[in-house]
Amino acid sequence: MQKIQEEILVDLESERRVLSGMLNSEEARIEAYDSLKEEDFYHPLHRMVFSLICQLYKRDVKPTFAELLKEAQNLNLFRTQQEISELAYIAEHFIEGENIGYWLKRVKDSSRLRKFEAFLRRYHQMIREKQLPVDDLLMQAEEELTNLTVLDKDDHVDSPQELANLGYAEVERRYLRFKEISEVNKGVLPLDGLPTGFDSLNNVTLGYKPGDLIILGAQTGHGKTAFALHTAKAVTIEHKANILYLNTEMSRVQIALRWGSILSQVEHEKIRSGDLTSREFSEVLQGYSVLSNSGFYSYPCPNLTPEKIVSITRKFKAQYDIKMMILDYVGRMEKLTPNYAEWQILEQIVKTQKMLAQNLEIAVMCLVQLNEDGTLQGARRMKNECDLMIKMVPVTAEEIEQNEKLKRFRDVNYRLIIDKNRDGRSGIDIMIHFDKARQTLRDARLV
Amino acid sequence: MVIIDLKNRPEKWYTELARIIGVLQVKGRLKPEEARCLLDIIDLVIIQQDLELLHILEEFTEYESIPETEEIDEIIKATLLAADLKQPESIEQLKAVVQELVRERTRIQNKKREDENDYLV
Numbered sequence: 001m002q003k004i005q006e007e008i009l010v011d012l013e014s015e016r017r018v019l020s021g022m023l024n025s026e027e028a029r030i031e032a033y034d035s036l037k038e039e040d041f042y043h044p045l046h047r048m049v050f051s052l053i054c055q056l057y058k059r060d061v062k063p064t065f066a067e068l069l070k071e072a073q074n075l076n077l078f079r080t081q082q083e084i085s086e087l088a089y090i091a092e093h094f095i096e097g098e099n100i101g102y103w104l105k106r107v108k109d110s111s112r113l114r115k116f117e118a119f120l121r122r123y124h125q126m127i128r129e130k131q132l133p134v135d136d137l138l139m140q141a142e143e144e145l146t147n148l149t150v151l152d153k154d155d156h157v158d159s160p161q162e163l164a165n166l167g168y169a170e171v172e173r174r175y176l177r178f179k180e181i182s183e184v185n186k187g188v189l190p191l192d193g194l195p196t197g198f199d200s201l202n203n204v205t206l207g208y209k210p211g212d213l214i215i216l217g218a219q220t221g222h223g224k225t226a227f228a229l230h231t232a233k234a235v236t237i238e239h240k241a242n243i244l245y246l247n248t249e250m251s252r253v254q255i256a257l258r259w260g261s262i263l264s265q266v267e268h269e270k271i272r273s274g275d276l277t278s279r280e281f282s283e284v285l286q287g288y289s290v291l292s293n294s295g296f297y298s299y300p301c302p303n304l305t306p307e308k309i310v311s312i313t314r315k316f317k318a319q320y321d322i323k324m325m326i327l328d329y330v331g332r333m334e335k336l337t338p339n340y341a342e343w344q345i346l347e348q349i350v351k352t353q354k355m356l357a358q359n360l361e362i363a364v365m366c367l368v369q370l371n372e373d374g375t376l377q378g379a380r381r382m383k384n385e386c387d388l389m390i391k392m393v394p395v396t397a398e399e400i401e402q403n404e405k406l407k408r409f410r411d412v413n414y415r416l417i418i419d420k421n422r423d424g425r426s427g428i429d430i431m432i433h434f435d436k437a438r439q440t441l442r443d444a445r446l447v
Numbered sequence: 448m449v450i451i452d453l454k455n456r457p458e459k460w461y462t463e464l465a466r467i468i469g470v471l472q473v474k475g476r477l478k479p480e481e482a483r484c485l486l487d488i489i490d491l492v493i494i495q496q497d498l499e500l501l502h503i504l505e506e507f508t509e510y511e512s513i514p515e516t517e518e519i520d521e522i523i524k525a526t527l528l529a530a531d532l533k534q535p536e537s538i539e540q541l542k543a544v545v546q547e548l549v550r551e552r553t554r555i556q557n558k559k560r561e562d563e564n565d566y567l568v
Contacts (some may be wrong), residue, residue, distance in 0.1 A: 064494055065465045066486035073472065073479055081470050088466035092459065 006353070014106035017020075020094035020391030023054045023065065027326050028100040029057050033203050033318060035104055040111035040354040045083055049090065052077075060319045064410050065091040094407055104288060174380065187414050194241060194324055197234035199339045200430045204418060205388060208324065208363035213354040215382055217370045223414065223441070224367045225250065227392055229262055230329045230441045231365060232296055236264075241323040242295030244316045244317035250302050255298055258439055263347055267437045306352045317360045327353065347381045354385045389419040395431070406431070412444035455464055461493040480528055487532035507549045510556045519552045 018036070021028035033054055052071050056063040070089065072078040078087070093426045123141055126132060132140065136299035177190060193207030208214055218224045228245065236243050247255060254411075261268040264287035266280045276280065276284065297320060299312060316322045330349055350366060357364040366386075370376055374393055383389055395415050400406045411430050416430040465486060472482035490550055491497045492504070512520050530541040 066463055066468075066490045066492055066494075069465060070483055070486050073483065078469065079473060084466055084469040084473060087469075087543055088462050091462050091465075362556045 002311075009110060010042045010118060011045055011106055011110040012046070015041050015043060016090045018094065018100070018105040018107050019046060019049050019053065019280045020092075021061055021100045022050070022057075023091055024094040026315075027102070027311065028181050029063070030318075031100050032104060033057055033435045034314050036107060039043065039109055042110065042114065043062060046084055048072075048077055049087060058318055060089065069147065072277070119144060119148065124251050144210045148387050150271065156194060195234040195239050197230045197238075197441065198416070198432060199431065200443050201390075201416065204424055204430070205421060208365070208388075209423070210323070210361040211358045211365060212363045212387040213350070213357050214363065214365040214388045214390070215368055215386045216365060216390050217376050217390060219367045219370045219372065219374070222394060223392055224369070225258065225328055226366065226436075226441060227260055227436065228326045229439070230366055231324075232326060233262060234257045235324055236294040236296045237290060240295065242297065242316075244313060244320075244325045245296060245297065246304060246309060246312070246325065246327050247300045248302055248327075250300060250328075252298070252300050255300060259291050259296075260284045260287055261439045263290055265438055265440065269437065293353055295320070295322075300344070306349050310352065310356055313360065313362075313364075314354055317362060318423075322362060324363040324365065325356070326365045327367065329369060331369045342400045343381065347385075350382050350385045383420050386420060387422040389421075391417040391419055392432075392434075393417060409444040410447050414441075457493055461489060464493075465491050482552050484530075484532070488527070489533060497542070498537070500538075503542060503546050503549055506553060507545075511554065513556065513559065515555050515559060516552045519548055519555070523548050523552070 011337055015238070018032055023385055025048070032050075036050065038047045038051050041050055052068055052075075053063045056071060065088070068091075069078070070124070078084055095410055110175050111156065119141075126137060131137075180190065183375075189200055191207035193205075193209035194207060194211065195207055196202050207392070216224065216227055218227065220374070227249070230242050230243055235241050245255075250258075258268065258270055260266070260271045264271075264280070264283040266284055267274065270280065271284060297316060301308070304327075309325075313325050316325075330346060346368070353364045353366050356362075368376060368382070370391060374391070376382065376391070392414055395412055400412065406412055411433045413430040414432050414434045416432060418426050418428050418430065420426050432441055433444045434441050468477065468482050468485045468489070471477040472479065477485070488500070492501045501556040507523070509553070510516075526541065526544055527550070532541070
């Protein structure tokens with residue numbers, strides 16, 4: 001009986017399986033890094049190994065057995081022959097990546113049971129010592145038990161006091177910021193999040209914030225990728241933050257050539273054909289030197305699935321501390337459930353992206369394709385999930401002729417329609433200029 | 448559920464070698480920098496399959512050390528210990544240098560063998 005109880009509470013074999021999986025498969029590393037904590041392991045050596053693998057993983061070093069031994073040597077760990085033999089045993093008996101979920105669950109379950117056992121022991125002691133009145137004791141126990149049974153490691157229920165404190169801190173921050181705007185910045189709003197690349201959009205949104213899901217819709221050939229790379233430029237080059245860019249339809253070369261044009265202001269067609277003057281050539285090279293020092297991480301992948309996005313984004317969050325992920329674009333993603341209607345698939349993807357943004361505390365931008373009539377398939381459902389929905393549509397010469405407001409701009413040729421803005425005004429249009437030849441965007445200039 | 452057994456596969460040798468290096472260091476038979484260098488080498492040869500380095504090391508281990516090659520052995524060891532085995536350029540330089548040293552070592556060994564044969568004749 002005692003032995004069975006110990007096996008349930010202390011599942012060393014599962015701990016070894018998880019660690020060996022982490023040593024041998026990147027998929028397992030991503031899963032385990034994201035879902036386990038050091039204290040979920042019972043054996044002190046296993047805790048240590050888990051922590052070492054995570055440290056190597058964060059530095060993007062493949063955790064081979066030798067690397068692990070070297071890391072341990074640096075930190076003056078592993079002092080006995082038995083410890084090294086246990087580690088060798090773990091390294092030798094590895095599991096395939098797809099089984100990791102099973103072993104992770106076993107390690108987590110054991111960890112939760114140990115916490116439950118500790119809880120029972122503690123309350124048993126409290127009952128014996130009559131430390132609290134019965135009502136208080138039961139109430140406190142119920143709260144702790146709920147945390148054990150329902151909530152995951154990152155979940156947290158706000159008490160009234162915590163929520164009030166949070167509200168107070170937020171209002172104080174905004175109050176001070178408002179004073180700063182009026183006194184120091186002379187009316188220019190400081191951003192709450194990452195810059196959008198447009199002053200007018202910055203004013204309306206105060207930037208792309210951690211946890212935000214931004215949806216940008218445009219018709220085919222009307223600047224989706226240009227918008228994405230414009231955002232990437234603002235975030236990585238001007239703001240110096242790291243970004244992950246996932247592209248489902250363009251090759252590495254195409255993406256690299258686009259950057260050449262964006263950063264040098266030399267026409268894209270000239271760069272593609274190589275028909276450049278020596279000055280233009282030098283400007284393009286200078287542009288690439290800026291790119292090489294930026295935090296733009298690109299992952300072109302034609303067969304992207306929602307699962308793959310989650311896994312890659314988690315990896316980049318852990319290893320490069322990315323502040324934003326851009327998915328260019330949703331419609332080209334692999335459909336894992338072919339029986340679903342298009343809108344159902346889009347809804348599924350968008351929901352996953354929102355959860356990803358919240359869990360990793362990054363901004364996520366999804367690019368979607370508008371229909372020819374400017375509508376968006378599954379728009380209502382997407383709108384429900386996202387924090388900011390923008391449509392980028394062309395402005396025709398006829399429209400400018402008929403609209404007095406548009407005449408105030410010198411070079412408007414596109415507008416950003418803010419369909420939804422959870423944190424501010426929506427239903428407004430922002431006039432921009434899209435230079436197709438150079439693949440650049442900016443606020444439209446007033447006459 | 449698939450559990451992969453590494454018996455009779457290079458990975459098995461890799462784990463065993465790394466374990467022995469780790470144990471020798473714990474026992475004080477290898478200095479930390481020596482253990483570190485050996486771990487880097489087995490990573491390069493077995494995991495990254497650097498066959499060029501493997502062949503150089505094979506040539507090195509073909510003959511045992513003799514008093515005449517002690518100095519060159521020390522130089523090879525010092526070169527290996529000083530190299531940054533994480534940098535591809537450094538690895539290439541190291542291979543070129545060590546290959547030269549190993550060739551010189553082999554030449555000394557062969558010459559000694561020839562001298563011994565002449566003496567016997």
